[in-house]
Amino acid sequence: MLVEFDLIKRARDGDAAAFNDLVLAYRKRILGTIARLIGHPEDVEDVGQEVFLRLYFSLDQLRSAEVFEPWLYRLTANAAYDYLRKRRRRPESRMSDLSDQQVILADAVAGGKVHADEGQKNRVREAVQSLLDGVSEEDRVLLVLKEVEGLSLKELGRIYHVKENALKVRLFRARQRVLKAFASSRKQTAGVSQP
Amino acid sequence: MNRQTDVTGSDDARLDRVFQAYRAVCPDFDPSANFMPGLWKKIETRQSTTTVFGHLARNLMTAALALSAILALAVSFVPQPLPSDTYAEILTEHQVRETMSEFEPVRISPISDLH
Numbered sequence: 055m056l057v058e059f060d061l062i063k064r065a066r067d068g069d070a071a072a073f074n075d076l077v078l079a080y081r082k083r084i085l086g087t088i089a090r091l092i093g094h095p096e097d098v099e100d101v102g103q104e105v106f107l108r109l110y111f112s113l114d115q116l117r118s119a120e121v122f123e124p125w126l127y128r129l130t131a132n133a134a135y136d137y138l139r140k141r142r143r144r145p146e147s148r149m150s151d152l153s154d155q156q157v158i159l160a161d162a163v164a165g166g167k168v169h170a171d172e173g174q175k176n177r178v179r180e181a182v183q184s185l186l187d188g189v190s191e192e193d194r195v196l197l198v199l200k201e202v203e204g205l206s207l208k209e210l211g212r213i214y215h216v217k218e219n220a221l222k223v224r225l226f227r228a229r230q231r232v233l234k235a236f237a238s239s240r241k242q243t244a245g246v247s248q249p
Numbered sequence: 250m251n252r253q254t255d256v257t258g259s260d261d262a263r264l265d266r267v268f269q270a271y272r273a274v275c276p277d278f279d280p281s282a283n284f285m286p287g288l289w290k291k292i293e294t295r296q297s298t299t300t301v302f303g304h305l306a307r308n309l310m311t312a313a314l315a316l317s318a319i320l321a322l323a324v325s326f327v328p329q330p331l332p333s334d335t336y337a338e339i340l341t342e343h344q345v346r347e348t349m350s351e352f353e354p355v356r357i358s359p360i361s362d363l364h
Contacts, residue, residue, distance in 0.1 A: 182270075
């Protein structure tokens with residue numbers, strides 16, 4: 055927890071200053087998560103404000119301060135999902151944009167072999183965005199929260215109000231769909247590069 | 250089969266590394282100076298919209314209640330000529346009258362009148 059329970063309780067009871075402090079404490083983390091979920095830096099602040107706006111008007115329904123973080127993540131996931139649905143432009147063929155070079159670059163960045171400059175970072179971001187554009191919004195949000203944000207199954211269970219076993223199945227299927235697209239894009243690029 | 254598993258396995262590991270790289274190149278987002286003022290402005294706008302709609306709804310409800318009361322009073326004060334019999338009753342009565350006319354007593358003139 056980034057704040058004391060008392061601050062959450064005061065914010066829940068309508069203390070505007072406490073709510074302000076709460077937002078100040080969480081905004082950087084939440085905006086980072088949103089940026090990785092939606093992949094459009096120009097819209098991150100708007101979606102972030104929507105999250106805290108929803109928090110402001112629903113905070114009185116929070117049962118206890120202990121469940122504040124899953125509550126906030128749930129609002130974040132929902133706002134990102136709504137944004138992605140509005141923006142829906144799911145081009146299935148975008149998978150072929152993911153070139154082997156991009157994968158190799160992402161691989162090298164992850165392994166620390168390459169100190170990526172801005173251009174390379176952008177290419178990695180684009181590669182993952184292309185990959186995620188090929189799956190549904192539900193799969194995308196779930197995968198980013200698990201694989202990129204590093205949330206545990208237990209934490210995800212508290213966010214989604216779903217049992218861990220059900221989440222495992224959903225995650226496995228989502229990952230399989232990404233992997234299938236990942237493999238087919240690699241096959242396509244290999245086919246194109248062959249003389 | 251093994252080859253297939255290897256390919257999937259290697260893709261699986263590779264996908265993990267791609268996600269790790271994505272996390273590394275997307276650090277936490279620094280909000281602009283307008284973030285907090287913008288948020289409070291949105292909160293106030295939403296609150297005022299809610300208040301306006303709330304007032305509107307309350308006014309509409311009051312008006313509807315007043316109208317209902319006026320209509321109820323009007324109905325109770327103005328006497329309505331209501332039919333005393335139902336359609337079925339009127340029909341039955343009519344039919345009985347018709348039937349009875351067939352059995353009307355024969356009028357016999359007194360003998361003295363004949364003369």
